[in-house]
Amino acid sequence: xxxxxxxxxxxxxxxxxxxxDVAFASEHRRIVIxxxxxxxxxxxxxxxxxxxxxxxxxxxVDGRTLLDTATGVDVPPRDRGVAxxxxxxxxxxxxxxxxxxxxxxxRRWLNPRRHSHDDRVRHWLDIFELAAVADSYPVxxxxxxxxxxxxARALAVEPRLLLLDEPFAALDPAxxxxxxxELMALQARLDLPLLVIxxxxxxxxxxxxxxxxVRDGRVV
Amino acid sequence: xxxxxxxxxxxxxxxxxxxxxxxxxGVAVAxxxxxxRSHARELVDSILTLPLxxxxxxxxxxxLVLLGRRGVFGEWLDRLGIQLVFTWQGAVIASTLxxxxxxxxxxxxxxxxxxxxxxxxxxxxxxxxxxxxFRISLPLAARGITAGALLAxxxxxxxxxxxxxxxxxxxxRTQTLSVAIYAAVQAGDxxxxxxxxxxxxxxxxxxxxxxxxxxxxHLRRMRP
Numbered sequence: 001x002x003x004x005x006x007x008x009x010x011x012x013x014x015x016x017x018x019x020x021d022v023a024f025a026s027e028h029r030r031i032v033i034x035x036x037x038x039x040x041x042x043x044x045x046x047x048x049x050x051x052x053x054x055x056x057x058x059x060x061v062d063g064r065t066l067l068d069t070a071t072g073v074d075v076p077p078r079d080r081g082v083a084x085x086x087x088x089x090x091x092x093x094x095x096x097x098x099x100x101x102x103x104x105x106x107r108r109w110l111n112p113r114r115h116s117h118d119d120r121v122r123h124w125l126d127i128f129e130l131a132a133v134a135d136s137y138p139v140x141x142x143x144x145x146x147x148x149x150x151x152a153r154a155l156a157v158e159p160r161l162l163l164l165d166e167p168f169a170a171l172d173p174a175x176x177x178x179x180x181x182e183l184m185a186l187q188a189r190l191d192l193p194l195l196v197i198x199x200x201x202x203x204x205x206x207x208x209x210x211x212x213x214v215r216d217g218r219v220v
Numbered sequence: 221x222x223x224x225x226x227x228x229x230x231x232x233x234x235x236x237x238x239x240x241x242x243x244x245x246g247v248a249v250a251x252x253x254x255x256x257r258s259h260a261r262e263l264v265d266s267i268l269t270l271p272l273x274x275x276x277x278x279x280x281x282x283x284l285v286l287l288g289r290r291g292v293f294g295e296w297l298d299r300l301g302i303q304l305v306f307t308w309q310g311a312v313i314a315s316t317l318x319x320x321x322x323x324x325x326x327x328x329x330x331x332x333x334x335x336x337x338x339x340x341x342x343x344x345x346x347x348x349x350x351x352x353x354f355r356i357s358l359p360l361a362a363r364g365i366t367a368g369a370l371l372a373x374x375x376x377x378x379x380x381x382x383x384x385x386x387x388x389x390x391x392x393r394t395q396t397l398s399v400a401i402y403a404a405v406q407a408g409d410x411x412x413x414x415x416x417x418x419x420x421x422x423x424x425x426x427x428x429x430x431x432x433x434x435x436x437x438h439l440r441r442m443r444p
Contacts, residue, residue: 051340077343090341094359104345109354157345 001161001193002027007047007057007067020044020054020217030187030209033197040217041197042087045163048195049084050077061161078107083159087166089150091138097149098125098134104157124152144175151183155190164196168203180206224415226392227400231420234308234383234396235376238315239323242372245316246323247365251357253324254331265328272321279317280385287313287386306388311396314382319372326368330361363434370431374424 006023020040033041046052048059050066053074059067061082066075091100095111102112102121112118117125117134125131128148133141138149147167154162167183168176180203187194196207204211213220249268253261271279286292287304297304304310334357342352358365380398387394389403397420404413 046340049340049344051343077340078346078348080344082344084341084344086337086341088337090335090337092338092341092356103342103355104347107346107348107351109351111355111359153345 001029002060002062003031003048003161003193003195004060005044005048005058007044007054007059009043009047009052009054009057011043018217022214022217022219023057024212024219026210026212028210029193030207031193031195032204032207032209032211033195033214034201034204034211035197035199035214037199039214041199041214042165044214045084045165045195045197049082049163050075050080051084081160083154083157083162085147085150085154085162085164085167088170089138089146091146091149091153093138096135096137097130097141097145100138100149101125101130101152101156103153120156124156128152143171144179147171147179148182151186155192159192161193161195164194166198166200167196168198168200176202177206183207224400224412224419227395227397227416228419230308230311230395231377231397234311234315234379235373237312238319238376238379239369239373241312241316242320242323243365243369246320246368246372247327247358250324250327251331251353254328268324269321271318276314276318276379276381276383277385280314280382283310283314283317283382283386305386306390306394308387308394311379311383311387311394314386315376315379318379318382319375322372322375323365323368326371327361327365330364330368331357333364334360367431367434370427370434374427374431377423377427378420 002025004025007020009020011018011020018040020043022040022044033044035041043052047054047067048061054067054069056069057067058065058069061080065071065073066080066082067073092103095103096114098117098121099112099114101124102118105118105120106112112121114135122131125134128151130145130148130152133145138146141149147170168179171179183194184207194209196203196209198204253265284291284305287297287310288294289298289305304313338360339352339356342356347355378398379396380402383394383396384399387396389395389399391400391403395403397416401413401416401420404410404416
C-alpha cells in the first residue's frame, strides 16, 4: 500500500486562523499520525476521505489519484474506497447494530430493514462478537461494543484503506489496551492498511508503524 | 346538530391538505435554509416568518391581489381553469400560508440539530446526497418535523381571517368551522356556536399535547 499526500488549506473562523500544510508519503501498512490536539490531524484525515477540500494539493492511495487540485480531480467521498472510523464512532442512533453494519451495503434511498440480516452483516456480527446485540440500538451497548460496531460498519464496505481518528481515546484505560490488541490482530487477519491518528504516545508504541509527527499544521 | 358536521368535515379536509402541503414545502425550504451558507439566509427566514406575525386579513388581501380574478396571476389561473377565490382550495392556500412558518421553523431547528458527522459518515460509506437526506437527516429530524406539523394542523384548523378574505363564507362549500362559529354567533345561534367551539378546542388541545410530547426529539428518539 502507498499513501502520498500533500495538502494545503487555510481555515478562518472569526478571529482564528489556521494554516494546514501537510505532506508525507509512506508505503507502510500502518501509518500513525501523531501530534497534540489541534495540530491538524483530523483535518488531514478528513481531506483524505474527501470530507474537506484542500485549497491545493493532492491525495493518492495505491497510485490512484483521489484529489489533485492541479488537474481538477476530486473524487467524492462515496467513491474513494476509504473507510473512516470517527473518534466518537458516529454510529447512527436511529438504527440497530445490524442496520449500522449493513448501512454501506445498501446504497439506495432506504436503510436496511430491521430484522432481515444480510449474510455479510452476519459475518461481521460474528467476527466482532456482536450477534447478541445485533438488534440493540447504539445507546444501549457498551463503549467497546460501539467501537467494534464502528469498525464492522467501516469494514463491511471492503475499503482499500481504513482511517481511524483517535480510535482509543473514547475508551476507558482498561479497555484501551485490549482494543489495541484487537485492532492489531484484526489487521493481521484482514491484511488491511491502516492510517491512525492519535495524541497518545502509548498508541504510537503499541501500533509500531510508520509514525509521522504533526504540529501546528505541519509535519515535523 | 347535523349542521355542525359539514363545517367540521370541511375544516378537517382543509387543515389536512394544508398540513400535507407544508410537510413537503416547509421541510424542503427548511432543509435548504439549514444548509445554505449566506448572509441573506436570515433575511429570507424573516420574510418566511411574516405569516406568523402579519394580521391574517393582510395575508388574505395579498392572496386576493395575487390570485383573484383581477389579480397578478388571475388571468393565468383563469386560462388554466383554476378558480381559487370562493372555493375550498382557496381556503387550503390561506391555511397553508398561515401555518407554513410553524413547519418551516420546527423543521429547520430539527435539521440543524442533526450531527453533521453522521451525514459525513454516511457519505464515506458510499451514499449520495439524496440518500443521506432520506436515510440520515430526515429520520433524525422526523420528531421535530412532526411536532411542527401538529402545530401547523392546529393553526390551520383555526384559520379565520385569511380564509374569510379569499374563500368567503359559503355554507357547505367554504364555510369552515371557525367561519361557521362566527356566522352562528352573528345569527344568535349560541347552541351551535358553543358545540363548534368545544369541538375546535378539544381538537386543538389534542394536537398541542401530541406536539409537546414529540418536541424533545433527542430524549426519546431511540427506543430500547
